[in-house]
Amino acid sequence: MMCSRAPIIEPWCPGSSRSSPPGVLHSRRVPSDCFLGIALIRSGRVAMLHAPLHWMDPPSPVSITCYQRKQNRMPPSDNFDLLILNGRIIDGSGAPWYAGDVGIEAGRISCIGRLSQATAPQIVDAGGSFVTPGLIDIHTHSDLTLLVESGAASTVAQGITTQVIGNCGVSAAPTRGREIYYGPLDPTMTRGLECDWIGLGDYFQRLEAEGVGTNVASLVGHGNIRVAAMGYDDRPPTPAEMNRMKELTAQAMEDGAVGLSSGLAYAPGPYAGLDELIELGRVAGEYGGLYTSHIRNQTEGIAAAVAEVIAVGEEAGITAHVSHMQPGSPRLGGTVDLLNTIDEARRRGVDVSCDAIPYTVGSTTLKSLLPPWACEGGDDALLERLRDAAVRQNIKEDTMTHG
Ligand SMILES: [Zn+2]
The missing domain is CATH 2.30.40.10 (Urease, subunit C, domain 1)
Known part of the structure; x- marks a missing residue:
């Protein structure tokens, strides 16, 4: 032998x-x-x-x-x-x-x-x-479903034993007064789930108490932080709100988050400017975390959107990562140029990387097609707008032009 x-x-x-x-x-x-x-x-x-x-x-x-x-x-x-x-x-x-x-x-x-x-x-x-x-999946959205199906059978069936959750600006916590921030996620997938946590620390405790079928590492979602600090308002934060967001980011990192993620296509992500992201990135970076981003635009504006992630990495001094860099029409095939941009930044010393979905289209929820202004104020405000024929027409035109 x-x-x-x-x-x-x-x-x-x-x-x-x-x-x-x-x-x-x-x-x-x-x-x-x-x-x-x-x-x-x-x-x-x-x-x-x-x-x-x-x-x-x-x-x-x-x-x-x-x-x-x-x-x-x-x-x-x-x-x-x-x-x-x-x-x-x-x-x-x-x-x-x-x-x-x-x-x-x-x-x-x-x-x-x-x-x-x-x-x-x-x-x-x-x-x-x-x-x-066991394989490591760096990008899942199992944050809430793990509390419904803790065995994570669909994940385990792919050979995955460790997963990173909290991507695209949406994590299980922090919540705004135990009200879950779903972002682009479909709330019906976790119907009946009772939220009894505020911070990531509470959420981790519940996860571990219930038992979980895979290892889990979580980013903290910028969407959660912004909603908790200032709701779904389409405006820059006041100095007090900015401070609150920094506190919440620091608390999440203290609780065990491995970094900060943003979802700049999902309300309230689009309402955040570069300065806000840099300031919060700096906080996560102080804890050794990384910054990942579902970028602002994956179609005609993708070059600027990737440049924005690089700018956060460079200005905040944090490791930055472009999630599912997926140029869509009319930029299909534009990956080579984007990779060159990333290489150039790396040569300057910016620690930036990207990943890609192994197919040529994206995968998200229908709500993400709507213009950001239609989502201001949250889901109830969105439904109100959709009930109004004139506003609905505006949403339709905007979606057809920029969606
Ligand atoms: Zn995403």
């Missing part, structure tokens, strides 16, 4: 005291280790997902025989509790996949190598599937 490359990872099993279950990855309570998982992916589909695994060391391959056994001065084993055979192993280090088997023993991956002669009460034939650490 040849056994090599053994990252030291420990599975989490319900009721086990060996390691912790998945939970909230707090920025202010930096764990000494983090929890990942292992996924078995066949023909693009997850065939099996092992319980989240506990990395004891950075997830790099260790090129010595049975690292953990050697570390514990134990002889190589051919008895495991679980064997995953015939896998194509992607170990998360960035190395190309390699063929191999995985042996799990006493709650830990103790060997990766050729283990076909070994025995175990449970043997899984991976049949050439990829065996990988």
Whole structure:
């Protein structure tokens, strides 16, 4: 039996005291280790997902025989509790996949190598599937649905064991007096959910108390902060309101947010100017957070919208990220120019990056098509406008022109 490359990872099993279950990855309570998982992916589909695994060391391959056994001065084993055979192993280090088997023993991956002669009460034939650490989804909107479906089955089924929530300016908290800010999200998805939290700290507590199927890290939404400080008003903040927004941002970072996100296409995001975003970005940056943005415009104004994210990064001295940079008509195919702009900023020393959706159209809710002025004052005010035939006509014309 040849056994090599053994990252030291420990599975989490319900009721086990060996390691912790998945939970909230707090920025202010930096764990000494983090929890990942292992996924078995066949023909693009997850065939099996092992319980989240506990990395004891950075997830790099260790090129010595049975690292953990050697570390514990134990002889190589051919008895495991679980064997995953015939896998194509992607170990998360960035190395190309390699063929191999995985042996799990006493709650830990103790060997990766050729283990076909070994025995175990449970043997899984991976049949050439990829065996990988759990995937990290940097952009989800599961903030509220996690409280309805805490197992996160649809996420786990994709091989994901860690997700970043609070994107596009909308997070679970802070709330305005326990009134949820939905932003572009569809409230009907969480019908019946009772909001008993104000800050992110309260929300995290509830999440962990109810149990959650994946690890979770949250950004704090600029939309939440602005609504809590000044409602849905389409105007710049007063100095007192600006201070309040800075306090709320600082509190969210204290509570464990990993950064600030803005949703500049979703009310009240469009009402915020660059100065406001820079000031709040500075606060998040002081805590080591990052700034991500669902930008103001993804069509004809996308170049200026990307430049705005770079400006926040540069002026606030914060790591900045353009979420789902997705040029739409008439800028379809404009990605190369945008990447050049980002490269140029990086050469100047701005820490800026972007991600993309793997298809050519965006995905959002119908409300986001409406002009920002139609959403001023919140949903009740919007419904009032839609009931008025003359205003509705204006909304229609504006949507057809700029939507
Ligand atoms: Zn978005």
